[in-house]
Amino acid sequence: MTPRSSAHRPSRVGPAAAPGHHAGHLDVDALLDDLRTGIIVCCGSGGVGKTTTSAALALRAAERGRKVVVLTIDPARRLAQSMGIEELDNTPRPVKDVAGSGRLDAMMLDMKRTFDEVVLSQASPEKAQQILANPFYIALSSSFAGTQEYMAMEKLGQIHRDAQADGSYDLIVVDTPPSRSALDFLDAPERLSSFLDGRFVRLLLAPAKGPARLMTAGLSLITNALTRILGAQFLKDLQTFVTALDTVFGGFRQRAQQTYSLLKADGTAFLVIAAPEADALREAEYFVERLSEDDMPLAGLVVNRASPEPGGELSADEAMAAAQRLRRTGDGALTAGLLRLHADRVRMVERERTLRDRFATAHPQVATTVVPALAGDVHDLDGLRRVGDLLARRH
Amino acid sequence: MSDWPKVRLHVVTGKGGTGKSTVASALALALATRGKNVLLCEVEGRQGIARMFDVDPLPYQERRLTTGLPDDDGGRGVVHALHIDAESALLEYLSMYYRLGRAGKALDRFGVIEFATTIAPGVRDVLLTGKVYEAVQRNSRNKSAIEYDAVVLDAPPTGRITPFLNVSNELAGLAKVGPIKAQSDTMMTLFRSPRTAVHLVTVLEEMPVQETADGIAELRAARLPVGGVVVNQVRPRDLDADDLAAARAGTLDRARIEADLVEGGIAVSPALVDGLLAEAADHAERRALEDSQRRLVAGLDVPSYELPRMAGGIDLGGLYELAGHLREQGMA
Known part of the structure; x- marks a missing residue:
């Protein structure tokens, strides 16, 4: 085993790292302009x-000359419309009115269709139809828990x-689904293996063959219990x-392994x-730690929706004291x-700064990088450009 | 007094980041009036309740958490907490309903429990909601268990709430007959009854309000009872409508403000006044957006409740303060 570089071990840094000595500002433009950056998750x-x-x-990357595709999960309707991807057809579509020499395509993930396509590409047509019609498959491919993450990575x-x-x-x-399980894809190869190699699945696959016969007594106990309940x-x-999925899973597992390596590579x-x-x-701490554990290339943290900095030097206490004095005199409701x-x-702002400093x-x-909260929602390219400017701004 | 006198199960959902766990906790505190027992449940494995109330991570076991918000005469009930995970729920279910004995152990040994709770879709949700159902509808199988006057569920987010509660639908293709089917039908009867209310938490921003409207439509289509909308993190209202309009237009009376500041004992500098005016303009713009979203919330045709934004963050005292607001407005 190769020792991990110390740069990847954030939480284990001892007292030698004094507070405040951190990596500082995330240079978004440098990241986007670096042609070695091939994937941003x-x-x-x-x-x-x-x-x-x-x-x-x-x-922003496209307008700085890159050839970009963005894979989104569940964009707000108006944002999707402005990017021309309100139709969920699982194919990247060019975004109009992108300035500069680069270009931008966008697509919205259709979880079920992606899953279906994997099945169709891996199994014989007959087998594939059998899988696609199975109630377990239908539930698995359209329920949200876990599947979305796999499919985004697929x-x-x-x-x-x-x-x-x-x-x-x-x-x-790549945009990821909004949950802690967004990082489940890191476990995908392992989970698929443990699923396939799990004893229960083995039993279901080959109940009367080979060493499994030894467990037949246990199996009939189980099947009887399950039959009773379900x-x-x-x-x-x-x-x-x-049984049907077993034939597909080999390929599935291999692809998951490939994607995992891809994510771990330097271009990500x-x-x-x-x-x-x-x-x-x-x-965010959970994500940072999880990514570090797997040696995934973490580029940085984006803190969105920061409260805008107040103007002037007046402290909160001074302001409140003055407001109270004004209220007592009865006049100056506006100023109070x-x-x-x-x-x-x-x-x-103070509370947010404390939280960020602790992190x-x-x-x-x-x-x-810290992005101040905008007054309204973003639903057009100009809004996205404004966010891009704020992301890249130096503080 | 409360808008929801018949409701025993309060399901609290909301878009991520709107503060649904905070609202669920505050609602539990508000419901726990004199002599009442309230159960606050979470199902997403985040241990949010433990963090919010600053206690050790919760086990799969009902624990006394704290006392409720005092009534006018100082009486208060008890809030209990439960962290529900699918695996424990399945094991409990099996031992409660089937004396499986060796088979139960075998299920565990052969990885069936793990299989059922991680891979088999829908089953997970059914196990989680099943435990919630059991807590609302205590029966003789669970001896010496507390009978709760109300159960508050910190539920999955708006986008997932309808499939989460619509258990018989999720299982429809999988278990067509048998006791599980019968039980999921019984659960649906409770979830669709007036004893359940699904409350949605939002903030006054475009996307969360839109998602709330969509969520209500989905719940109604699934015949699940929509409760109230809790509008969270509402900005302070320190300026009246005229001042807000002037702030937006940049016509606030600068000389007047300077004079007031001097009177309030503050050393006035142009930078300070510029800052205050800029903040006022920004605030006015956000308030206008809030107002337009508030009109949309009003158009949803369900009772709504407002909770203030807490500038200093939310601690235990803050939760009681929010509980007070909810009770005052009749949510509890």
């Missing part, structure tokens, strides 16, 4: 602006292979499903997206209101 918890960030990065692998072959893109930006049809469907950059709130930053707003903003102390190697 944005991950983070829900509601932190992942999709908008992905789209803004992709547009699609990434596909696009990457195609792009390598025909040179269609030199940068792929009904006989359930077990039959399950058996059909597992992971960005963790967060908001300056305790929960979101805790999730302004002072209270100011105090509120100073407090928010930086615990993870000194993670370069960070």
Whole structure:
């Protein structure tokens, strides 16, 4: 085993790393302009602006000359419309009105269709139809838990292979599903293996052959129990499903392994997206640690939706004290209101800064960029350009 | 007094980042009036309740968490907490309903439990909701268990809530007959009854409000009872409508503000006044956006409740404060 580089071990840094000595600003333009950057994966918890960030990065890269495709999961309707991808057809479509010499394609992930395509490409037509019609397959391929992550990575692998072959893109930006399980794809090869090699599946596949016969007594106990609880049809469907999928899984596992290697390679950059709130930053820590554990190339942290810096030097306490004095005199309701707003903003900004500093102390190697909250939602290319400017801005 | 007197199961959902766990916790505190027992459940493995109430990570076991928000006369009930995970729920279910004995152990040994809870889709949701159902609808099988007056579920986000609760639909293709089918039908009867309410948490921004509207439509299509909309993180209202309009237009009376500041004992500098005016303009713009979103929320035709943004973050005291707002507005 090769020792991991110390740069990848954030949380184990001892007292030698003094607070405040961290990697500093994330240079977004340098990342986008570096032709070695082939894949950018944005991950983070829900509601932190992942999709908008992905789209803004992709547009900025395209307008700086790259050939970009952005793979989004669930964009807001108007943003999707403005990018011309409101139709879920699993194919990258060119985005109009992109300035400069580069170009941008966008697509929205169709989880079920991606899954179906994998099955169709791996199994004989007859077998494939059998799988596609199985109730377990239908539930698995259309339920959200876990499948979306696999399929996002499957699609990434596909696009990457195609792009390598025909040179269609030199940068792929991937948005990930909004959950902690967004990193489940890191475990995909392992989970698929443990699924296939799991004893239960082995039993279902070959109940009466070889060494499994020794377990037959145990098996009949199980099948009887399951039949009692779930009904006989359930077990039959399950058996059909597992048997059918067994033929496909070899290829599936291999692809998952390839995608995993691709993610680990130097051309990939992971960005963790967060908001300056305790929960979101805790999730960000989880992502940073998980990525570091797997030696995934983490490029940095994007803190979205930061409260705008207050103007002037007046502290929250001074502002509140003055507001109270004004209220007592009865006049100056407007000014008292302004002072209270100011105090509120100073407090928010201070709290957010404390949270960010704590994160930086615990993870000194993670370069960070902070994006102030916009007043409204982003739903056109100009809005995305504005976000792109803010992402790349030096503080 | 409460808008939801018949409701025993309060399901709290919301788009990520809107504060649904905070609202679920505050609602549990608000419901725990004198002599009442309230159960607060979470199902997503995040241990959010433990963090919010600053206690050790919760096991798969009902624990006394804290006391509720005091009534006017100081009486308060008890809030209990439960962290539900699918694997434990399945084992408990099997031992409660089937005396499986050796077979139960065999299921575990052959990886069936793990298989059922991680791979088999839909089963997971059924196990989680099944435990919630059991807590609401205590029966003789669970001896000496507390009978709760209300159960609050910190549920999966808006995008997933309808399939999550629509258990018989999720299982429809998989278990067509048998006891599981019968039980999921019984669960649906509760979830669709007036004893359940699905509340949606939002903030006054375009995407969360849109998602709330979509969520309500989906719940209604699945005949699941929509509760209230909780509008969270509402900005302070320190300026009246005229001042807001002037702030937006940049016509606030600068000389007047300077004079007031001096009177308030503040050393006035042009930079300070510029800053305050810029903040006012920014605030006014956001308030206008909030107002337009608030009109959309009002058009959803469900009761709505508002909670203020807490500038300093939310600690335990903050949760009680939010609980107070919910009770005052009749949500509890």
